[in-house]
Amino acid sequence: MQTATLLRKGDLVQVMVGRAKGKSGKVLRVDRKYERVYVEKVNMVKRHLKPSRANPQGGVLEKEAPMRWSNVMPVCPKCAKPVRLRHQVTKEVRQRACGKCGALMAATHNV
Numbered sequence: 001m002q003t004a005t006l007l008r009k010g011d012l013v014q015v016m017v018g019r020a021k022g023k024s025g026k027v028l029r030v031d032r033k034y035e036r037v038y039v040e041k042v043n044m045v046k047r048h049l050k051p052s053r054a055n056p057q058g059g060v061l062e063k064e065a066p067m068r069w070s071n072v073m074p075v076c077p078k079c080a081k082p083v084r085l086r087h088q089v090t091k092e093v094r095q096r097a098c099g100k101c102g103a104l105m106a107a108t109h110n111v
């Protein structure tokens with residue numbers, strides 16, 4: 001079953017569940033097919049690289065691993081707490097708003 005999310009790239013989110021619980025960061029990427037988000041500097045994993053022409057020594061690369069988007073919540077800039085978002089229609093434009101205080105999130109809506 002597909003679920004939707006109101007999360008967008010660039011949102012500040014807090015991790016609610018799992019290994020990175022309590023951490024917060026900026027959404028780097030939203031993967032709508034796999035229902036996952038990549039959050040900056042959160043849920044880092046080490047990738048071991050084979051030596052290649054560009055990188056003859058090989059080495060270890062740390063990068064963000066995706067998390068289920070249901071495990072993170074956006075942080076409202078006004079409440080400064082993790083909140084649920086809802087849609088708010090103003091002048092026929094659908095915007096995202098904080099479910100608690102109604103503060104508008106980033107204005108652009110790109111699905």
Ligand SMILES: [Zn+2]
Binds near residue numbers: 077098100
């Ligand atoms: Zn709020």
